[in-house]
Amino acid sequence: MPRWGMVIDLDKCVACQGCSIACRFENNTPAVSPEEALQGRSIRWNDVFPLPIDPAEDKDVYPNVTTRYLTRPCMHCENPPCIKVCPVQATYKDEEGIVRMNYARCIGCRLCTVACPYGVRYFNWYAPEWEGSLSEHLNPDRIEAPGDLEGPAVRPRGVVEKCTFCIHRLQKARLQAEAEQRDFRPDEYVPACVETCPAKARYFGDLDNPDSTVAQLNKSSRAFVELEEAGTHPKVTYLREG
Amino acid sequence: MLKVNPRDKTRLVDPLFAAPGWRFWLAVVFLLAVIGWGASMYLRQLTYGLGETGMDRPVYWGIYMVNFIFLIGVSMAGTLISAALQLTNIEWRRPITRIAETLTVFGLLVASLQLLFDIGRPDRLLNVVQYGRLQSPLLWDANSLTLYILTSILALYLQLLPDIALLRDNCPANAPWWRRALYTRLGLGWKGYRSQWGRLQKAITVISIAIIPIGVSLHTITSWVFSTTVQPGWKSTILGPYFVIGAIFSGIGMLFIVMTLAWRLLKLDEYIQARHYRALGWLFIVMSALWFYFTYTENLTLVAEQEAYEFPVLASKLWGSYSFSFWGMVALMVVAFWIMVVPKLLPALLRRVVVFQPRFALASTGAALVAAFFLISPQPAVTHAALMDLNTNTFGWLMVIGFVACAGLGISFWLKQHPAVSSVAAGACVVAGMWLERWNIVIPTLTHPRLIPYTIYLPSPVEISLSAASLALLALMFLVFFKLFPVISIWEVSEGRVVEDAQSRVEIPLPEPNEPNPLQSWGSRR
Numbered sequence: 130m131p132r133w134g135m136v137i138d139l140d141k142c143v144a145c146q147g148c149s150i151a152c153r154f155e156n157n158t159p160a161v162s163p164e165e166a167l168q169g170r171s172i173r174w175n176d177v178f179p180l181p182i183d184p185a186e187d188k189d190v191y192p193n194v195t196t197r198y199l200t201r202p203c204m205h206c207e208n209p210p211c212i213k214v215c216p217v218q219a220t221y222k223d224e225e226g227i228v229r230m231n232y233a234r235c236i237g238c239r240l241c242t243v244a245c246p247y248g249v250r251y252f253n254w255y256a257p258e259w260e261g262s263l264s265e266h267l268n269p270d271r272i273e274a275p276g277d278l279e280g281p282a283v284r285p286r287g288v289v290e291k292c293t294f295c296i297h298r299l300q301k302a303r304l305q306a307e308a309e310q311r312d313f314r315p316d317e318y319v320p321a322c323v324e325t326c327p328a329k330a331r332y333f334g335d336l337d338n339p340d341s342t343v344a345q346l347n348k349s350s351r352a353f354v355e356l357e358e359a360g361t362h363p364k365v366t367y368l369r370e371g
Numbered sequence: 372m373l374k375v376n377p378r379d380k381t382r383l384v385d386p387l388f389a390a391p392g393w394r395f396w397l398a399v400v401f402l403l404a405v406i407g408w409g410a411s412m413y414l415r416q417l418t419y420g421l422g423e424t425g426m427d428r429p430v431y432w433g434i435y436m437v438n439f440i441f442l443i444g445v446s447m448a449g450t451l452i453s454a455a456l457q458l459t460n461i462e463w464r465r466p467i468t469r470i471a472e473t474l475t476v477f478g479l480l481v482a483s484l485q486l487l488f489d490i491g492r493p494d495r496l497l498n499v500v501q502y503g504r505l506q507s508p509l510l511w512d513a514n515s516l517t518l519y520i521l522t523s524i525l526a527l528y529l530q531l532l533p534d535i536a537l538l539r540d541n542c543p544a545n546a547p548w549w550r551r552a553l554y555t556r557l558g559l560g561w562k563g564y565r566s567q568w569g570r571l572q573k574a575i576t577v578i579s580i581a582i583i584p585i586g587v588s589l590h591t592i593t594s595w596v597f598s599t600t601v602q603p604g605w606k607s608t609i610l611g612p613y614f615v616i617g618a619i620f621s622g623i624g625m626l627f628i629v630m631t632l633a634w635r636l637l638k639l640d641e642y643i644q645a646r647h648y649r650a651l652g653w654l655f656i657v658m659s660a661l662w663f664y665f666t667y668t669e670n671l672t673l674v675a676e677q678e679a680y681e682f683p684v685l686a687s688k689l690w691g692s693y694s695f696s697f698w699g700m701v702a703l704m705v706v707a708f709w710i711m712v713v714p715k716l717l718p719a720l721l722r723r724v725v726v727f728q729p730r731f732a733l734a735s736t737g738a739a740l741v742a743a744f745f746l747i748s749p750q751p752a753v754t755h756a757a758l759m760d761l762n763t764n765t766f767g768w769l770m771v772i773g774f775v776a777c778a779g780l781g782i783s784f785w786l787k788q789h790p791a792v793s794s795v796a797a798g799a800c801v802v803a804g805m806w807l808e809r810w811n812i813v814i815p816t817l818t819h820p821r822l823i824p825y826t827i828y829l830p831s832p833v834e835i836s837l838s839a840a841s842l843a844l845l846a847l848m849f850l851v852f853f854k855l856f857p858v859i860s861i862w863e864v865s866e867g868r869v870v871e872d873a874q875s876r877v878e879i880p881l882p883e884p885n886e887p888n889p890l891q892s893w894g895s896r897r
Contacts, residue, residue: 168427169427169428169429169430169826170422170427170428178822183824199822201822210600210601213507213599214507214508214509214599215504215507216499216503216504216507217495217498217499217502217503217504218502219502234495234498234502235491235495236490236491236492236495236496236498236499237421237490237491237492237495238489238490238509239431239432239489239490239491240507240508240596242428242429242431243431243432243600243602244600244601244602246601246602246820246821246822247821247822248428248429248820248821248822251428252421252431252491253420253491254420254421254422254427255420255422256420286420286491287421287490287491287492288491288492289491355822356821356822359601360601361601
């Protein structure tokens with residue numbers, strides 16, 4: 130059973146936000162109006178944000194800028210603070226270590242969004258809307274069972290949503306292997322952000338396989354995780370610049 | 372056929388059957404209007420979504436949650452007054468137990484309404500029952516809240532039972548049929564037999580014992596919803612007892628307000644007297660001291676450690692965007708403490724001193740306001756520069772504080788003579804202060820997240836309307852309930868009279884003169 134993890138090399142990242150856009154289209158994340166976005170209601174499962182977080186602090190002139198960028202998917206923590214507090218088990222960690230979200234069961238109490246130290250869980254304040262013909266080009270994938278709705282399926286109003294490591298791609302890869310009557314290989318599946326990244330700054334794979342790239346990079350002296358002191362043990366690791 | 376004491380009949384039973392006056396209807400219409408407005412706002416929120424509130428990322432919780440914690444806090448008074456005092460057999464509790472118990476029931480009902488406002492999918496509420504996950508603090512909270520509501524309704528009903536039977540047997544001939552039917556149904560065939568009384572007393576004792584841990588658990592668990600997360604400012608071990616103390620404190624404050632309203636509006640001079648204010652006042656002072664102790668401890672540890680993520684939360688309260696609500700809370704609590712404590716400390720002799728006069732207090736307040744105005748308002752450049760000098764500025768604010776303290780001293784004797792007014796004032800201060808405290812716990816942590824820019828949260832008109840409607844609903848529940856059932860527990864008061872009568876007949880021996888102490892005379896020449 131693989132244990133999925135991601136490594137993001139900040140040395141290679143050019144902050145193009147391609148991952149953010151790929152995620153948006155892969156996962157049917159609705160864009161909100163500018164006023165709503167200003168109020169902090171935009172939904173970006175894969176956020177690319179500047180450090181320091183206040184842009185006013187960076188007073189340097191190009192090319193001597195000091196701003197650094199960090200991209201932030203869900204950390205898929207080994208010890209997730211969000212699933213512990215969910216009163217209905219709408220969010221849970223599966224046996225492959227992916228923190229999943231069942232939109233059909235979520236009651237929208239938002240205790241998980243409050244408990245997540247990374248702020249990677251988002252709430253649907255209004256029903257999602259797409260401008261013009263965008264709504265005709267949504268990703269049709271969905272993972273569905275009675276009382277269960279996951280994947281890029283369009284989320285109803287009033288539920289929490291988050292990065293799923295493109296769980297539908299994993300399911301598709303598994304089904305493909307099954308159809309071809311062979312065993313599923315962990316390298317057959319990557320999330321959309323990893324596939325898109327033009328700088329190849331993202332690596333994805335099985336952390337339990339000691340020979341996998343992610344497992345090797347995790348041992349790098351440049352490796353660090355965000356908010357290590359929170360004790361969440363994220364499965365998304367960063368490689369420090371320089 | 373149960374008989375009622377004629378005094379109680381004219382004061383408590385007859386007004387229940389009198390036609391309500393225009394003021395009653397005016398109040399009902401006003402409250403219904405506010406509730407109707409709130410309901411329309413709730414419909415709006417249901418139709419469009421929670422985006423109609425002021426909440427956003429990262430402020431995922433707003434004043435609905437603040438109101439929830441505040442209201443369950445206010446409801447704590449009932450548990451404490453009626454159960455704890457009942458078990459310890461304290462006599463003065465009798466006329467106020469009914470008010471306290473209704474405060475618990477209605478406070479809890481309106482509090483649970485806040486949760487309904489807050490969740491994104493109220494249609495899926497039953498998922499909590501169907502898929503309930505025992506590890507979640509929110510599920511503990513839901514369980515505890517349900518249990519607390521059921522227990523407190525049962526407690527209220529048990530205490531009400533003999534009075535309902537009394538009303539059934541003393542219904543005037545012209546009483547409407549539905550009220551007769553109501554009392555007959557709810558009376559459960561209570562005839563006041565010895566065996567019935569025995570069973571009732573047993574049941575009341577059992578429920579009084581049960582309700583105390585349930586009440587404590589609800590407040591503790593509500594604090595755990597916050598303190599079991601890893602968020603800065605919330606992960607504190609003393610949040611549980613801090614919530615319990617705060618709950619009892621605000622509960623007593625609210626009780627002061629409600630019992631005074633009942634006393635004034637229903638003219639209950641015979642039942643609610645100065646001694647009740649005095650006795651509750653001592654409890655209030657103890658809670659006040661405990662509250663200061665907990666607040667100080669809670670914040671001192673944060674100040675001392677200055678942790679990178681914790682300290683900004685505290686700093687925002689001390690001098691940042693939440694300084695107004697934090698220092699407002701502290702000021703209200705200090706004023707409440709002053710109102711209750713200082714008049715008790717002043718010896719009666721000091722009354723002749725001229726400063727202890729209300730008019731002196733008025734003058735001091737005026738002086739304080741003028742000084743504060745000078746310090747805040749825009750001044751000519753030269754004066755402004757002089758005022759902004761650190762020494763002058765500090766002195767100026769010390770002067771304001773001094774004037775306010777003088778005003779407090781001046782009003783003290785007047786407060787001493789008016790225990791009800793001072794209790795209500797202190798109660799109002801504490802109720803407002805405790806709401807601010809809940810705000811200070813919930814909101815600053817949310818607006819100071821890690822890895823996300825800090826924000827400010829302001830409630831939207833929808834949230835404010837729903838909060839106002841909740842308060843109106845609370846008031847309306849009281850109004851209607853006390854139009855149907857007696858506000859004073861008639862049977863408990865009658866029982867109290869018997870006890871008092873028996874006690875007055877006991878002869879207490881006069882104190883004997885002291886025995887001569889051999890040590891006392893040692894060394895003295897006689």
